Amino acid sequence: MxxxxxxxxxxxxxxxxxxxxxxxxxxxxxxxxxxxxxxxxxxxxxxxxxxxxxxxxxxxxxxxxxxxxxxxxxxxxxxxxxxxxxxxxHSTVMRDDMDEKHDQIVGLVKDLHDNIETRFEGVSSDFRGVRKDLGRHSDQLIDQGKEIAKIGQHQNATDRKLDKLAETREEDDESHP
Incomplete structure (x- = not known):
């Protein structure tokens, strides 16, 4: 001692x-x-x-x-x-030192919160953009599906006409030997 x-x-x-x-x-x-x-x-x-x-x-x-x-x-x-x-x-009183550290930590947490919020807003914006893109592609697919259906109907009508023409020729050929 x-x-x-x-x-x-x-x-x-x-x-x-x-x-x-x-x-x-x-x-x-x-x-x-x-x-x-x-x-x-x-x-x-x-x-x-x-x-x-x-x-x-x-x-x-x-x-x-x-x-x-x-x-x-x-x-x-x-x-x-x-x-x-x-x-x-330390030259500072412990309470003042703790208050200063607390304020620093609160500032860091706020900065982190702001950073996360900013990134979240960016991700949300990107997600909204993806939704709009998917909506446009969906609309395009629906429009293309309608066009394909019209083409299919037109083709069916054309096929029926061709079948009738073919039947008519065959009948004409049979009737004019």
Whole structure:
């Protein structure tokens, strides 16, 4: 662990080290205070805290310190990690940075939407053109079908006339031998 005076320490590490240092100072201060109360005599000539009470109090302070110190160190490291992730040596506040990123993403989504919309309009226009072309070809096919039907009718009429002519010739040939 870096010391409080380590010039290479980040501000978070320095603050964490100060917190740990002050917690140690307070713990030692409480222990010294309890010991002092055990040695100072009261108005009746007896110590303010009896020997047994001093021992119990010191044990309690020691037990609390053993429990609190690792929690304090872990919490201090966690807080430093959170601060490092939040600030992360950026010159901007995290909220402003997030708002800027959000605005950039919204702008990209709008651009993408506009691009898709433009392409969709182009595809729709092309599709309408294909429909018109198919409609014209369909109309042409219908017209050609009608013309073919007329030609077929005309051919049938011509075939009937030719058949009648052929029958008439045969009759004429039979009647003029």
């Amino acid at each position: 870096r010391t409080v005076h380590d010039p290479s320490a980040t501000p978070h590490t320095q603050k964490r080290n100060r917190t740990v240092l002050w917690t140690g100072v307070i713990t030692v201060g409480v222990a010294v205070f309890v010991l002092a109360l055990g040695t100072i005599d009261g108005a009746d000539g007896e110590p303010l805290l009896s020997g047994k009470l001093v021992e119990v109090t010191l044990l309690q302070v020691g037990a609390v310190s053993v429990i609190v110190w690792p929690m304090l160190l872990r919490t201090s490291k966690d807080i430093a990690g959170v601060k490092d992730n939040v600030q992360n040596s």
